[in-house]
Amino acid sequence: MSYDFDLLVIGAGSGGVRCARIAASHGARVAIAESRHWGGTCVNLGCVPKKLMVQASEYGDMVDDSHGFGWTSTRGTHDWGKLMTAKDREITRLNGIYVSMLEKAGITLLTGHARFVDGHTVRIEPSPLAPDEAPRTITAERIVIATGSTPVKPDIPGAELAITSDEAFHLPQRPERVVIIGSGYIGLEFAGIFAGLGSKVDLVYRRDLPLRGFDEEMRSAMAEAIDARGITQHRHACSTAIAKEGADLVVTLDNGQHLHTDCVFMATGRRPKIDALGLENTAITTADNGRIKVDMNSETAQPGVYAIGDVTDRINLTPVAIAEGHNLADRLFGKGPARQWCYATTPKAVFFSPPLATVGLTEEEAARNGVVDIYFTRFTPMRHTLTGRTRKTVMKLVVDQKSQKVVGVHILGDDAPEMLQGVAIAVTAELTKVDFDRTIGIHPTSAEELVTMRTRTRETPKAEG
Template structure:
């Protein structure tokens, strides 16, 4: 059968765009359909605008901190509307870049919502970007689902419809004076820092006793302390029972009976794969109860002509992972070669102030495998000796005791994401603690602390925990 395209990608986000560009570069006839916004979640409603928001908060902190260095700067009131306008302008520029990248690669672009009619046929109809689009039917030998995910509220809570999710936060007309964030994952922590840093009273409510479930326990404790230093109120070990209007604001009743007055409720309780209206029931593609497309190694699904990459598979929901998956898939399908990436050492960062970054195994994960040597340090950085802030930096290395290979690196402190990217290379390469020890540091810097750790804090995974040892 003659198809219109060799490859059709549903979704113009980071993973889908990379897959389309690489496939077109190999000579394939490629098309992409996007229904909402070119660039996907990361560019429009995720990584990029969120990082700009975090940076906006830092300017206020720096203005306050500058007094310790002799500057006479008085922070003024933040102009939310002006900032949002500047942010939107930058996002628009990036949208256009994504379109140009695809067009210059020879990819055919469709603006509209694509749904399956069968395993090789798509109907592209109206979508948010093109509400009046005339339906078009296209065929493709292979189809890639790269539709990403979307944030969810918590429907079990009475009055949940009064809250917002992260997509809404990027387009608020005004900053709320009081905001309550439900959840303590990446998004909850980051937006608590953003709203607090721009002048709101931020309150968090979450089930866990510490934020960021899944991260190293020392980092979670350090982040909890950093939140206290920032003045962010937390109600942990509970959840929201009811939300109701209270005059011009909202009143939240928690499961423990405590009540909170707030101007806005922000649900940061997770995301779900974006599969609504795709017509997957007309294919052999399977999804689980949460809606995630079940993808196997290489992005294959149970339909041999359909593949899935990125957040729609709900594996590692990070932009660089989706990009790598798209690149690998395009190479494999159209060049016969594959580029190697390590997915077990993907670094990650939480852009709070101070930020947290991590790569490799946590202490608990390493201890489940074999005894591990743990090296930690905690200190107040040079900057804050003068600013007067009680802001601590915490760093940690997790080392396999038998082989002395560094299994994990973790940091809460300024510039942590920049430092962790370099450490990710070391962990991916399987370097040993002795390789760190023989590396000369850059002084004075926080990065050098990772190569000057000499005292083992404890042994994890052995019977009994050892105390500190000498150099």
């Protein structure tokens, strides 16, 4: 049977674009369908605009810190509208780059919403990106679903009064008071953004510490950093209702508290964006959490249909989606071996101020495998020795005692993500503590602490069970 294309990618986010470009480089006839934004969530409503806003939120502190070094500048006021305009201009530029890259690769761009007719047939219908496009039906031998995810709100009274990260990037003005529900990546990052720009921030979450799933010791250090940022934490609390009272929004918590605010920001998770794809017309199955089930080769239960990125129940990070897309295209159309990587050593970063970066196992995870040696340090980085600021950098090495492999590295502090990227190579390469010890540091830097922690802080026994 002949098809219009060898490969159709649904979703022009980071993973989908990489998959399409690599497949085209191998000679495949490729089309890519996008219904909303070229570049997907990361470029338009995620990583890129968020990082720009994080950086904007840090300049005020930099001005204050400069006083300790002899500067006499004053902080002044922040122009939210100017930031939004500059951010939008950069996003528009990146949108154009994505379109240009795809066109130069010889890929057919389909603007519209894709919906499965069967396992090889998709109907492209009008969408916000192309409301006047006429519907069309196309066929492809192989199809990749890379439609990403979208924010979710809890089902509570007044939830419609709250915003999510999607709306936060387009607020007409900065709210003076913000209540953020949730303490994962998104909740913490926006808490830091708003606090840094001058808003009063209340952070509400259900557990005793933020960032569930991260190393416990680093979670505690992050909680201290949140306090130091001037953010009020409401632990062991859930929002039960939101109501409008005059000019205020009022958030009711299950502990009886009522928080008056100008803005309620829900950072309570994301779900795969697959509801309108017509999956019922295929054999594709989903897990209990709604994410598409795939095998180790990213193939769904429908032969010839694959899924990558946030629609699957793997690690939902942009670089992972890119790696999955690259690997899949190599396997389907390449002549050599496909690029491989390890999910277990995927580095992560939380762009708070200060940021947290981590790679490999937490102390708790490593202890399930055997006895663990912990190397831990907390110090004042040189940039703060003259500022009067008490901000500390925290570093932790998790070492398997038997093999002496460094199986986890965790850093909380200025430039932590930049430091960790190189260390991720070491952890992926399964280097040992001896390898770290025989590496010469660069002085004076914070990063040199990673190779100068000679004395073990403690031994953690193997966890029972």
